[in-house]
Amino acid sequence: MPDSDTLTPGAQPAPAAVSLAPPVPTNSIEQVRSVCSIGAMHTASAIPRVIPITHCGPGCADKQFMNVAFYNGFQGGGYGGGAVAPSTNITEREVVFGGAERLEELIAASLEVLDADLFVVLTGCIPDLVGDDIGAVVSPFQKRGVPIVYAETGGFRGNNFLGHERVTKAIIDQFVGDYDPARDGPRDPHTVNVWSLLPYHNTFWRGDLTEIKRVLEGIGLRVNILFGPESAGVAEWKAIPRAGFNLVLSPWLGLDTARHLEARYDQPFLHHPVLPIGAGETGTFLRAVAAFAGLDSARVEAFIAAEEKTYYRYLEDFTDFYAEYWWGLPAKFAVIGDSTYALGLSKFLVNQLGLIPALQIVTENPPEEARDTIKAEFARLADDVSAEVLFEEDSYIIHHHLKNTSFGHKAPIIFGTTWERDVAKQLKGALVEVGFPASYEVVLARSYVGYRGALTLLEKIYTTTVGASA
Template identity: 70%
Template sequence: MAILALKQRSADLAPEPDSSGPIELVRYICAIGALQSAAAIPRVVPITHCGPGCTDKAYMNVAFYNGFQGTGWGGGPVTPSTNASQREVIFGGADRLRELIESTLTVLDGDLFVVLTGCIPDLVGDDVGSVVRDFQKRGVPIVYAETGGFRGNNFTGHEAVVQAIIEQHLGPDAGERKAGLVNLWSLLPYQNTFWRGDLEEIKRLLEGIGLKVNVLFGPDSAGISEWRDIPRAAFNLVLSPWLGLSTAKLLEKRYGQPWLHIPVVPIGARQSTAFLREVAAFAGLPSAPVEDFIAREEARYYNYIDGFTDFYSEYWWGLPAKFAVIGDSAYNLALTKFLVTQLGLIPARQIVTEDPPDEHREAIRAQFRAIDHDVSVEVEFDEDSFVIHDKIRSTDFGQKPPIIFGTTWERDLVKELKGTLVEVGFPASYEVVLSRSYVGYRGALALLERIYTTVVSRSA
């Protein structure tokens, strides 16, 4: 498989690297990887102004060797790129970008074009904004975002793309609000291997209690018409530990929209029911229809769980008791909450890998410390797989083989520990993912199937 730009660290070096140094087996890509966030919006075409290979590497890593998710409308190998060379470094690449945009408009059909910059134009100072504004004045639906790799990873790049669309493409006037309409800001497209199925399930749950949802990304989105409807929503829902908070604050400032932040993505009946009741209370929905929907979902969920308990009670002695989660904060927190509160498993190590901004880390720690009324977890933040794997090796998993919720990077480690691996994040190169979801009532059932099929298959 294609591997990100890495540097192997020899075993005799200190296990705690300098935070500014190289890291091994990284679990995100640079900011220009947000081209896939643009591609996740139906009929949107990203255009990259960057060096040769950057666009292809971003696609291959986050969208191909990560569940083999495919390209989107204009992503992947379809993405136009300037492939900036030494000439653009010396003389600037603005003219090359202008030529590329003109060609793209001639060849590709799109409702919106999003220009993303790489390291070369950001370092040499190309005036990309001026080039794009010339097209905007002509009525071309186009925006730009500065996403040079030194600016951050694809999480921060995603926020830059969202901000660019809001500030450069949406109108200044909110107009009349639509009662019951909510804008959903949640999982990072493509980086989260199961984002399409997860957003579909979250939308289904919210619509089940009577809301209308601008899901904004993925096949359930209406595309740019839905984005233009953002100012008319009654409120914004941020369903993640931190991603989307800056967007909600921007929309509050720009349109006066209130927002609700729920840090834990719900998995299973307990969390899903709590999630729906919190949203319903914030939205001022009548309780009877909400409770009717919850009752139907719980009845279906627990009917399947009732059958599962036959297996669980028979094989509990051979099943893993302790687990570790290695991955981004959204899935790490959601999985840990589910596994502790609804399966009774014991958290042994939780490592967050996406390098969340410092201002959000204490809030993330607080969520892990309140996993359940009698369970507190100390989460760790680490990006370097060399260090992460050493920490997992030193973890006490008790007498039973551990179960690790991680990525392809953990396959050899789990074999070494004689444990079980469930790939739940980037890169997931041994999973083919179409519409699978692990969130909500229905996603939790799929997750249980995946966990225990993997466990019993390993012991066969």
């Protein structure tokens, strides 16, 4: 097989024109694609043996679980999420008199009946608005040696992406603490802390982080993956300062945490904005990490060669289908989702399959300072392919763009969410659910990243396509 990932030879056609004129604004968000900041309770429960404690109104925590962890791949609550997570369920009384006393009672009761290595207290809108001093409640427990931290995550502070970094920094500052090389041991230049996908919100985060850890270990690194079944839990978090560097594997999520670690521990970080899907992007990613970490290039290249040999062997068999079934396969695609997956998928679809980008929409409302990076990456999807990206949260407007995009004479393939099902049917296209909410997918360990994940993604894409054309 050739070194290039491209199966379709020749220059790519120019991307289809997109109707950029928005419909009349609704002044609301229809069919939401993120949740409020307290949704970062899943950041806590994604760490093995960590339990969130929510200080919020009745139903808030349950809604976060049902939206993000249930009707999104039916992932389940894990050890500390779902129905396990304690909540104060505060009412009008706490609005008037404050809820600090009720939170103190809940923490004490939780310590009696729940076994955890760390508790993370998160606040909702009510206590943040009325001014409950959460630090004053949690501090006495911390002074007694209880492993507990807190983060203010009221909904008006932003979505769960921003809440996620509030929680990671709270754990670092209040639990991990200072780093003393004489006491804690020297820094290991070949250990890396990985900051990447948003747990639970990203439907495939568990399998994806497993594959990311596997390929990084394959080139000779020791990996603190921090979240999910491959994490060692709080022991990994305690080891964060001893790592040689931090890796931010996303367009922007995790950058704030990495900068915080740089300031606190003088710990460098590498920012790789493209989630690697397929052999080409994964090889590029691993070589960039290896160069930053000063790894043995011979070992790195040997690992990449072995992975590519297996990967391309499967693709060699796949080309029989790809070449013979061309009349029923889509030529153009739309991607609608968070920036990490939208960018990674677009790179893969263009470079691996030769598909033409027709519409790219990023939905998590990334910070303004991150948008130039995202736009620049979409502008260079391939040497001869660029695409314009839109930033939009409202499904009403997103679906307007979908319906007004030209996909040519073939049915499109849409990479989106459950919210796109009806529009995909109207367009007579195929839909692959790749993000929140994914209510027609049951996800355990599935991955779409790296070498192995890309093969699974190919299976999913073309099983869906063949099924849609039947």
